[in-house]
Amino acid sequence: MAAKRFWLIAILVGAVFFGLSLLVPNQYYFQAGYVVLQYIVLATAWNILGGYTGYVNFGVAAFFALGAYSSVALYKLAPLPLPVLILIAGIVSGVVGLGMGYLTLRLRGAFFSIATLAMAVVMQTLITNWDYVGGSRGAYILRPAQVPILGNYIVYLFLIMLILAVITIGIARSIERSRLGFGFAAIRDDEQAAEAAGVPTLRLKLVATTLSGALMGMAGAPLPYYVTYLDPASGFSLSYAVNSIAMPLIGGMTNWIGPLIGALFLGTIQQLATVTISSALNLLIVGLLLVGFVVIAPNGIVGLFERVVERARGRR
């Protein structure tokens, strides 16, 4: 399918989805939907580096929180519209992603992952000691109760996150079918061979870390407006990293639809578990699903589906 047609369909699906969502009579749907959409963005962004390029990033929370704290800093400086805050958060996180790419360009495999984890710790320490954004005390964000046309502010946040999810999926899908995507895949399969074959591995890795970081930061930017109180412990919560990695693993890491399926599946289960089982069991669910998928479907739901289709074709 041509990229233009995909973008058009993605926008159309997003618009129809939002239109149908407006028919739901309670705000809880938008609250829960916002979280699921946020994970679609995070999982897809993580997959650009982790799935396409094969570099496992454990520092998701750092980029996510960086986006959130960019919003807090700008909120205190001058009140700007949320889309502008998201854009700035994307730039800030993208620059940090680029920096991380440069600093870790010689690291591969587990060493790269440990470096990203260390970066999250460094970032959290910096934010904890930066009083302007609330430091360890945390920061309050007062959001308006209503917005024009849409009414409730949570509907506005939901729409913003939906647009972000459509854009992120569009970018991921465009990368997958482009020279850039083939370059990423070459790095994932064998970096040295790719380098020998003339693939500009360093440049591509930097593109991946920048893009992935920027999108994660953009997902974090509306967070202070969602929770209205942000402290380092919740902004840098490990659950963001765990979920962002688990979702592509469960959905499938080699294409754009895997993280989308994983985030929809796992995100929805977690939201349901919160108000039904009502306990931290949802992290247990993530763990059990991860173990289950690693054993039964190492290539995720997409891989499982492909295997079933191939078998069906073979029988014919």
Next chain:
Amino acid sequence: MKRVLCAWFGAVLLLAGMAPLTAGAVEPIKIGFGMALTGGLAGNGKAALVAIQIWRDEINAKGGLLGRPVQLIYYDDQTNPALVPGIYTKLLDVDKVDLVISGYGTNLQAPAMPIIMQHGMTFIGLFGLDVNHQFHYDRFFQIQPNGEDPSISSIEGFFQAAMTAKPTPKTVAMVGADAEYPKVALEGARKIVKQLGLKIVYDRSYPPTTVDYTPIIRSIQATNPDIVYVASYPPDSAGMVHAAHEVGLKATVFGGGMIGLQFASLKQQLGEMLNGIICYDMYVPSTTMNFPGINEFLAKYQPVAKEEGADQLGFYLPPFAYAAMQILTQAVETTKGLDQGKIAEYIHATEFDTVVGHVKFAANGEWAKPRVIFVQYRGIKGNDLEQFKKPGTAVIVAPAEYKTGDVEAPYSAIAH
């Protein structure tokens, strides 16, 4: 045809029979909240839940609230602020609760505020620190006896007591975690220390992830302070006490705002190491805190808590959670309805008699009069919890209204 008619007739009879039953069924009053039942704050969250459930059982045994049974609808917020907006929206929009109270702690109250305000609900918070200072919501009430300025009132008693120690202290060392409460407490402590003219010889903070506190205590010891003021969360409080014991800290007064020393689990774990420490508290068994109903409440709470795995003593959060429900009961029954505006107006205008004493709220929803107590642990032997249930192991040294004894000093001379 005959069979169809019979079926219709039977159905009509059945519906007619059910009609009086439906009309007579009383819709319960639903009270909703999120509570930390797992995660970092679960220890206190579970204890608060037990207290609220005791209140529910009592009120239902008396015929309910406004003649309707009370139903609690609660979800585990997992000590995760990001879950709170969803939980309160679910409670208000889907479960259609009639009344709401908060979960435990500042960062689990603040995310609920915009939703609560949007629905115009009266909101009673459990142990949050100055949550309403940004929102200025006139239907918010805080159940924590901090007074209008929590940064001062939860600290000044410690220094009042410390200054009565002999020899009179001249220097102070202050230390706290890089986290919300310790930061506020240390800011307040600096103001008070300045007023008292004490010399600060050590003023540092440490990352919340710290596990070894011995180097911190050693560097404090090197400055030879008279007072050592610590503002900490439960894991660091335990670490600090262990380190002070290990290093053999020499100071006239040691303690301060150490969260956790009030909990049964830490009391049991630290045992004799607590002797000599002066720390804030909210309630301890004593002749000056014999509020009406407190003993009856604790007698009901303690056996249930043991079964449920909650705090076995229940001196810290549970009586306050129960008091919150007493306040809500009185407000609903007196205003004879669930009109949130009227309930809030009534709570603002009334002084309540609760199991934690008289409660009157200031305009910002905090307690009008601070009532934090400071206790000095004494005569603790071994790790038996029973000894904490009797007056004597925690002597109230401030404020004067609740005082049961003078400060014993120096800390280093007390066997611990």
